[in-house]
Amino acid sequence: MLAILIGLTIGIGLPIQTSINSRLRDSVGSPFLASLVSFTIGTVFLAIVTLTLDHTLLFSAGLFASQPWWLWLGGLFGVIYLTGNILLFPKLGSVQTVIMPVLGQILMGLLIDNYGWFDSKVTALTVTRGLGALLVLLGVICTVALSNYLANRHQVAETKPAPGLWLWRLTGVLTGMLSASQTAVNGHLGVVLGSSLEAALVSFFVGAVALLLIVLVTRTPVQLATPASATHNPWWMWVGGLIGALYVLGNVVLVPIVGTGLAVVIVLVGLMAGSLLIDQFGWLGAKRHPITMVQVVGLVIMIVGVVLIRLV
Template sequence: MFTILLAISVGAIFAVQTAINAQLRKFVISPFLASMISFAVGVIFLTITILISGSPLGIPLDLFLSQPIFIWLGGIGGAIALTTNILLFPKLGSVQTSIMPILGMTLMSMLIDNYGWFNSIQYSFGLNRIFGVLLVLIGVFLAIAIQDKQNEQHTSQTNKKNMLNQWIWRIVGIMAGMLLAIQIAINGQLGKVLHSSSHAALVSFFVGTITLIIIVGIMDRSYTNIKEPIKQSAPWWIWIGGILGGSYVLINVYLVDQIGNGQTVILALFGQITGSLMVEQFGLLNSLKNRVKPIQIFGLIVMVAGVFLIRIF
């Protein structure tokens, strides 16, 4: 029972992290800088965690030479995906910012499994998986498309343009989810090579941080806005997105060992969707309050059922 509640909680943590990072962006302005701060905090958190556990931080040099280059670059995909989520949150709201990447993750993970990309174990398509994908697509339609259809009845030309922009952002969200699936596959292989999921997570966060430091230097050409949350007396919790991200990775490692990968994914997904519903329904963490409709909840349940078929069978 404890592991079930923990798995649901860790999914909710992911939804809360996105909301927190979106608020951090309001103070630092740049989504790239907000992502950089989150990743840097995650690196510090994971480093302290590994040191407390008594494990050495160092990685043998020969591993860098003997392993394919892609195995060290999972953090790049994570950095891009996290930045995308920060951009999506004010455009789509908490619920859609959760479910569009889930759709992308589901589709890409099936491709990775089917073709054995990134040295993953190969699992061919089956009827259960195909039916699962159809359920996920139906769930997305119920949660999004029907709501858009209702809005079309009283939309102006400007609002129709805004709806088109929303669909563009939704596609971006799907692509971000695909990057997350690639990151998970790469980090899974890195964990096997390093014989430590904690070290794999640290490498991923470190690479993501370096990537974002470079991106901020190119795009923003300044790091001075990092002081703005302090100057504006921002709430303390806007700094903990990286801690939640690091905790998400570490707890998932524990859960996979306890209840297996399939159950962990399903329960965490349920928690993520529940958390996003709560954030949007009640406007938590200073986010935009938006009443969730029953049809959306039903659509999300259908999505969970589809992912269950994909992950378990």
């Protein structure tokens, strides 16, 4: 039960982090620069907490030779997932940008558990687990796509499909698979290092370095001035990195307990719940969109799917 609460909590925090980082992006002028700031703040936060509780930031250099190369790539997978969503949004729109990565996350989570990839605990893919995963995906589609369709069914679509649409959809699925891989890799890294905090710190540090390289290569201009449309920069736009750090840390703790597949779907339920709460109450300056009965039904379907997977 504690594992489920951890997963739901960090899942709820994810859309809150997205909203915060969106506000930060408006101030710094670039999604990559906003992500870099977020990752850097998260890295510093994890370093302070790790140093306080574990009294060291170091681990044996021999691990680089004795452990598989993929053990250190969790942060890079996270950056690819983040960047992928930025690129997918103008090509697929908001609905498919959510659904395609979710499909990849669920699929990869089940494959990792079934085959024990990334040294994960093996949990065979049964009919019950497969049905549960399908229900979770159906719940996501119901919450995001069906609700959006019902709200806009009287509008006539005038835009043409983007060229190579299925290629972009496949890219969305692949980025979702990398997100699930990040969850599994970071979970195993925590076991190897003997510290969930150090594993989360390594992941964030790798992600921050990758984003720094992206910013330097793309020569992203730094915008420090407040946008003309805003009167001030709220203090909370700087805490997205803290929420992201807790999200990664929560996954590191969760995976060894429940496995990658279940960890992914629990967090997805929390993510959808958090998104609906932001829409309902207009938190963090977001425009209010009252929750519909269709969305509630979709969330309930997702919960049923999690219960089925958990029963195995």
